[in-house]
Amino acid sequence: MKILSITAQKPHSTGSGVYLTELVKNWAEAGHEQSVIGGVYEEDQVDFPDGVKFYPVFYQTEALPFAITGMSDEMPYESTCYKDLTSEMLGQFREIFCRTIEDAVRELNPDVIVCHHLYLLAAMVREWYPGKKIIAICHGSDLRQIEKNTLEREYIKERIRQLDGVIALHREQKKEIERIFQVKEEKIKVAGVGYNDKIFFQTGEKKEKKESxxxxxxxxxxxxxxxxxxxxxxxxxxxxxxxxxxxxxxxxxxxxxxxxxxxxxxxxxxxxxxxxxxxxxxxxxxxxxxxxxxxxxxxxxxxxxxxxxxxxxxxxxxxxxxxxxxxxxxxxxxxxxxxxxxxxxxxxxxxxxxxxxxxxxxxxxxxxxxxxQTEEETPQLSQISWRKISECVLR
The missing domain is CATH 3.40.50.2000 (Glycogen Phosphorylase B;)
Structure with missing residues (x-):
């Protein structure tokens, strides 16, 4: 399968960036052909598997002369709040992402486009590619953004309803997506999250009772x-x-x-x-x-x-x-x-x-x-893996 993943912000920072990166890595291991679009600064480094083409959208440039648009009002890097976008800034955002996505779609001809966040860019992609299969992954911060910010609210809601599918992290979030966007229940699937057990693990040394x-x-x-x-x-x-x-x-x-x-x-x-x-x-x-x-x-x-x-x-x-x-x-x-x-x-x-x-x-x-508390049962995390989440999303 040919998959194009899209985010308006950095693809390796914050929880949504980790989610995108881990999906891309696992789809690469499964043999899928991929490209990724993300918003970065010119000095940023990206790390995707060999064969995955990255199309950067550079902020703080002549074409896009402001900081990365952040789904949260406080991002862990320099960012612009969506509520502060002027009509001119919105036009610049639309133009540069439209041009970049057009290049990626022409070169890859993806079978599916995966947008991260149920928000502005996912709505635009739905508008631009009515004939493509497009799904979007909810990360929670997008729900907060649409509730608090009137920017293009009705435009976003209308286009999100037109997506081919939506991925929620848990059942309560699925209900919120239905309520906010009026997306049909059968379009929303719950996938959860995974973790990288090659990085996050115990050393095997039992923690002893400590004085501090x-x-x-x-x-x-x-x-x-x-x-x-x-x-x-x-x-x-x-x-x-x-x-x-x-x-x-x-x-x-x-x-x-x-x-x-x-x-x-x-x-x-x-x-x-x-x-x-x-x-x-x-x-x-x-x-x-x-x-x-x-x-x-x-x-x-x-x-x-x-x-x-x-x-x-x-x-x-x-x-x-x-x-x-x-x-x-x-x-x-x-x-x-x-x-x-x-x-x-x-x-x-x-x-x-x-x-x-x-x-x-x-x-x-x-x-x-x-x-x-001196002892605690060891949680069983064997069922929580990015490989299983990546398979779930594609299903």
Whole structure:
């Protein structure tokens, strides 16, 4: 089969980028002919298997003179919010992607086009290629974007309804896709997520009871990912300063917000280390050195990073994102993630301020229980693989 994968943003960064890259790698191993289109900067490096042709769309150039459009308002690299696109910027976006996709379609003549995110570019591709089989993969952030941002909203919804198929990460997300886009139920299939067991694994050394602990967060170091709440929650923990260390792995959003997070970290009782963006191998090593992984996010798709952390031997604490708990219970036998009830939310991903203290106390209690838990059943991850996900998507 000939497959063209398309994303408007970087193909290797963020959860959706990892998803795209892993699908492409597994389809290459299965012998499919492929091309990829992604939005990058001229200095960026891409890493796809031999034989996969990459068509870059370069941002911050004369043809596209602004930063990469980010599906989240805070990306881990320089980005432009979709809500800030002017009509001129939108025209430039449309023109350069149309020209690049036209080149790729002419050269590859794909049997199927796979768009990542149920959003603007997927809608455009549907418009441009009415005779092609086109599916799109939902990553969660696209649902938040369409709910919060009026940019081309009705145009996007109409074209998404016309797709040949939509891939959801879990059943709750499938319901949201039906509600928001009015996509027919039979067009939406649930595929889940996989993980790379060649990178994320335990060394085989049994973790012994220690005198000190390490907590790790991985993701965008931002308020929407719950990092501010995490840092405040640490004040409720009962341990002396030397017994606990916290590491934050990932890029960050706006400088002003990042400075506020850094200030919270300096005021924290426990040492907080900012690791910045890590490669997957570097992140896996940090997981292996840590005791508990925490993801206190206010909005997520399915949080692949939970699986990666578990695979490396971390206990996991995660905010109770709708649909996530059910998926893990059904697909990961032996998982013992502690899901923490979210505060009441407004405007999709904004917590009600007066409910944050109680949420942060719940986070602290969940962390304390995990840190003091001596043994935990090993989760069975053998059924969670990118190979199976890639086969599922093509089916």
């Amino acid at each position: 602990f390490q907590i790790i967060f991985a993701g965008k170091v931002s308020e929407k990912k719950g990092v501010c709440s995490l840092l405040r929650a640490l004040s409720y923990l009962p341990y002396p300063k030397e017994k606990l260390k916290v590491v934050l792995a990932g890029g960050h959003g706006p400088e002003e917000e990042y400075e506020q997070i850094q200030q919270l970290a300096t005021e924290c009782r426990y040492p907080v280390q900012f690791l910045g963006m890590l490669s997957q191998a570097e992140l896996a090593e940090q997981f292996r050195q840590s005791d508990v992984f925490i993801l206190p996010s206010f909005f997520e798709g399915l949080a692949l990073v939970n699986i990666e952390a578990m695979a490396c031997g971390c206990k996991v604490v995660c905010s109770d994102i709708p649909g996530m708990k059910d998926w893990f219970e059904e697909n990961v036998p032996g998982e013992q993630i502690t899901f923490v009830k979210l505060p009441r939310m407004e405007n999709t991903d904004e917590p009600v301020a007066e409910e944050l203290p109680a949420f942060e106390q719940r986070l602290a209690e969940a962390l304390r229980q995990k840190l003091e």
